[in-house]
Amino acid sequence: MPDTEGTSEAKQYYTSVPQKSQNYFLKGSNSLDWGMKNRLGRIFNPISGRTVMLAIDHGYFQGPTTGLERLDVNILPLAPFADTLMLTRGVLRSIIPPETQKSIVLRVSGGTSILKELSNESIAVDIEDAIRLNVSAMAVQVFIGGEHERESIINMTKAVDMGTRYGIPTLAVTAVGKDMVRDAKYFRLATRICAELGAQYVKTYYVPEDFETVTASCPVPIVIAGGKKIPELDALAMAYHAVQQGAAGVDMGRNIFQAESPIAMIKAVRAVVHDNESPEMAFELYNSLRIKKS
Ligand code: 5RP
Secondary structure (H helix, E strand, C coil): CCCCCCCHHHCCCCCCCCCCCCCCCCCCCCCCCHHHHHHHHHHCCCCCCCEEEEECCCHHHHCCCCCCCCHHHHCCCCHHHCCEEEECHHHHHHHCCCCCCCEEEEECEECCCCCCCCCCCEECCCHHHHHHCCCCEEEEEECCCCCCHHHHHHHHHHHHHHHHHHCCCEEEEECCCCCCCCCHHHHHHHHHHHHHCCCCEEEECCCCCCHHHHHHHCCCCEEEECCCCCCHHHHHHHHHHHHHCCCCEEEECHHHHCCCCHHHHHHHHHHHHHHCCCHHHHHHHHHHHHHHHC
16 A cells, blocks of 8 residues: 555654765775775675785686686685685686675786787777676776886776776776886886776785885775785785785785685685784684694
8 A cells, every 4th residue: 555645643754863974985985986886895895994805817818827727626615705706707607606696806908918918908808798797896907117008008097987887996907017126116106007097996016115105105995916826924924914004905816726725825814804813823723724624
């Protein structure tokens, strides 16, 4: 039965309770549209303000990377412990069950292999396909100082424009050429350019010196890549220092899926990122979970 006139006395308008207006929890993101915020809120945990993204997109330029030879065998068991999966549409469609509740960050740049100049990328996914796949963000490689710097920046700004049209955030991934110096000065430059040109968040590498100046000078959230495999305690220490110095989480691949016990490692990384656990305590957790498994 529809409401009829004259029943207003049964309604409750809470006229003395002002409607709350809330600031969005992520740095620099308060002016974004609702859909964009909703998607970012599926990547970043609104309680800790951070994320553990599992990066498994390496095959898009280097083929079957160690640990990613069989994503169905090696990666699916890890997925429940990640906040987000970062991958290609090929892997998403062929391997990831569509029932997954995980948010997806889709790699949308590509077009080169390790046999050629890596910075020579284009946008390799249509925005319609990103929408069809219900992704939470699109990831584009940006090669500041690289041979194809300009094209890679334009790839990113195109993704930002397309994503803004449909409420899909863009993650700018700062890629460093082999011969370039990885220091805070370089990453301040690279991350700031990406943020200024519209990326909703930026992925970079951790540097032991002055990393807090990188996060401070970037007006949007930063997540760190793990980089090449290093000992587990060192990887946990890197993640710890990064988040303590202002990173909003990790987008980690090899240091998780190439660990001796990947499930133990992703759980230990979560403890560091979401619970501010010290590297030593997280390493103890890693060892206890690893031992339990064997
Ligand atoms: C490839 C990428 C990877 O996602 C990124 O390097 C993260 O993985 P890892 O922690 O193994 O470095 O962007 O270009």
